[in-house]
Amino acid sequence: GAGVSQSPSNKVTEKGKDVELRCDPISGHTALYWYRQSLGQGLEFLIYFQGNSAPDKSGLPSDRFSAERTGGSVSTLTIQRTQQEDSAVYLCASSQGTSGSRGNIQYFGAGTRLSVL
């Protein structure tokens, strides 16, 4: 596709419910990243995928958070038993690779704005 696509763009859920956020990376990009941005805060790294494997999950805040990627393309971030502190914008990015060269320039989707009531 032309850019990174995320859905839904907005999600309102009740505390305790599970949510799934989807990311479609730029076609041909092997690396995919999830970040979280709370109101007025910087971006917080959650997890990244190289192909279908996740070499670094260090940013996932708790075991309620999980992510998977299939076919080296679409990724889903799942939050179980949502809490109010999970409210944030969840941003997905993709890059051609992960090396320190120009290959790791990351391009972002517009994000999913999650509100947990």
Added chain:
Amino acid sequence: RKEVEQDPGPFNVPEGATVAFNCTYSNSASQSFFWYRQDCRKEPKLLMSVYSSGNEDGRFTAQLNRASQYISLLIRDSKLSDSATYLCVSPPGNTGKLIFGQGTTLQVKP
């Protein structure tokens, strides 16, 4: 100490002014850096990459000082449209993930 630190500002400058932001990083192994721009309620977009001592693109100049471990972004002849938050970004080695600074907010006034 945070891995990437920025002065959050806000920097309020008149149109036409020159403004500079600094960003310090703690990981001396970092080889490349980026400046991203983020408009209100939008996703970050790449502004400039810095792979060696610096980079220049029109009114924007980025410089890297490895000895002092800081990166700067200089904006000349500020425009109203430059108003945004500027994020300093470092990939720590070749791990893939990006470490973002908290961002510096710029407001250009008429």
